[in-house]
Amino acid sequence: MGSWLVLGGTRFLSHAVAAVAVARGHEVVCVARGESGRVPDGATLLVADRDVPGALDPLRGRRFDAAVDVATMSLPWVRDALDAVDAGHWTFVSTISVYADPLTPGQGVDAPLLDPLQDGSSPPPDRQPDAYGAIKVASENAVRASHPRSLVVRAGLICGPGDRSDRFGYWPARFARGGRAVVPGVPDQPMQIVDVRDLAEWIVDSGERGLTGTVDGSGPRTTLGAVLDEIAAAVGAPDLELVPVPPEALVAAEVTPWAGPRSLPLWLPDTHTGIAARDTTPAAAAGLRTRPIADTARAALDHERTLGPDRTRRAGLAPADESRLLTDRDAATT
Ligand SMILES: NC(=O)c1ccc[n+]([C@@H]2O[C@H](COP(=O)([O-])OP(=O)(O)OC[C@H]3O[C@@H](n4cnc5c(N)ncnc54)[C@H](OP(=O)(O)O)[C@@H]3O)[C@@H](O)[C@H]2O)c1
Missing domain, CATH: 3.40.50.720 (NAD(P)-binding Rossmann-like Domain)
Structure with a gap:
């Protein structure tokens, strides 16, 4: 060794x-x-x-x-x-x-x-x-x-246990709480993630094999809608309902994309959707194996629970902000 x-x-x-x-x-x-x-x-x-x-x-x-x-x-x-x-x-x-x-x-x-x-x-x-x-x-x-x-x-976006950015973890934590959950109304937006454990495994593998060069290290291309559906299916509470809110309504409510307080993580600004749509076939060909998103969601939820659900999040919507958004949306659609 x-x-x-x-x-x-x-x-x-x-x-x-x-x-x-x-x-x-x-x-x-x-x-x-x-x-x-x-x-x-x-x-x-x-x-x-x-x-x-x-x-x-x-x-x-x-x-x-x-x-x-x-x-x-x-x-x-x-x-x-x-x-x-x-x-x-x-x-x-x-x-x-x-x-x-x-x-x-x-x-x-x-x-x-x-x-x-x-x-x-x-x-x-x-x-x-x-x-x-x-x-x-x-x-x-x-x-x-x-x-x-x-x-x-x-x-690319690294997700899973140990992540302290509060981005990906927001979704399993939110969906596990159940009820009506605001999601960005852009299901077709590109999305691409890599589980920290898969990336680490591949980095060690590559070092052992002496792989050289430059590689984009991320998972296969998918969509935000597919990722959120897979997280919901893996860890969502039985009464969970995903409520898509159009980007214009989110912007009007001062909800920001991607990260930070009062954000919806993984939602990308229109100017940046290419960062989650990169060609990662070379990484796969070089041996990067990626697990199902459901598995990442379960591990991220465990990690969220160790951090504590009531902490001040670095990314995501506070429950009160989400409730207000839902009330405004319901008023606008009735
Ligand atoms: N998170 C993502 O989604 C993402 C996406 C793309 C690329 N990346 C890249 O992926 C890598 C992530 O690295 P990571 O997960 O290990 O986390 P990290 O936050 O980059 O921390 C890396 C290490 O740096 C050490 N460190 C910090 N300040 C130091 C100092 N002054 N002297 C010595 N050590 C110091 C930290 O230990 P101590 O604090 O104990 O010193 C920690 O062990 C980074 O290169 C990042 O740019 C991340």
Whole structure:
């Protein structure tokens, strides 16, 4: 078995990657501050703050078979890791937010990218709204330039247990509560997700096989209506009724798409529907297997229950806002 380095490992995807690598018998070292959670049983945590120069120096002189980096918004982190770590294979987790055109469906990895943000720090969002994608482009370039055997995984929406974004999890939690649930009245809108466990399994698989190149890491193309129906069938309460509300009515009620407070997660702005309609056949051909959405929904619901249903959500509609929407809609249609 091999030695693996996971830059991260205390939460969500990087935690899942470390867990899969441990389960396959690898010796796994995770590097994080330890503020987000614990590393999986069987992995070792090296406590380091990547904002501190030289934080990865303790790794110098050590050889790993494979390394996985999930650095989100920092080119310096990526460069420092490439400089300090000796690994036979390098996976960098990037994002589909690197693409310049978020609208056209069916695009592949050769589609035009945002301009790389070369200084790699994160400017205030009002100065550079695309900073996340632009920093990832610069980070990808750094990885390809300095590692001869690298895999860049441009992940789509990652869902399932451990997700703290409150996006996908809103729907299983809402549908399990039952009653009349507002859903976006755009059933044909493209949708594409990947379960964190499937993505992690494939990342470890790819590292073991030495897969190189750039791949969009997400599941097959489907629609928002199909995803919501599958979640409802898997975890919906017996009295659940889905009530589609047209986008114009949602906008008028100041409900926002995708994420954030007072939002309907997974509903995309008209300008961005292509981000959930990417060509992921290369990922499937390279071995990314995706489980049924029902399975992701059940696991996401379990996770939601551990977080507690009464917390302040980062995404989704509060019950009072949803009731008001339904009352207004009923008044408008009678
Ligand atoms: N979520 C999605 O739907 C989505 C979609 C597309 C792409 N992605 C990409 O997928 C990856 C997700 O990674 P993830 O799930 O592991 O979550 P993450 O939120 O990116 O956290 C990654 C790790 O970074 C560590 N970290 C944070 N600040 C640090 C610091 N100053 N020094 C050292 N370590 C630090 C955290 O541990 P500590 O806090 O314990 O230090 C954590 O273990 C990212 O690359 C993201 O861009 C996500």
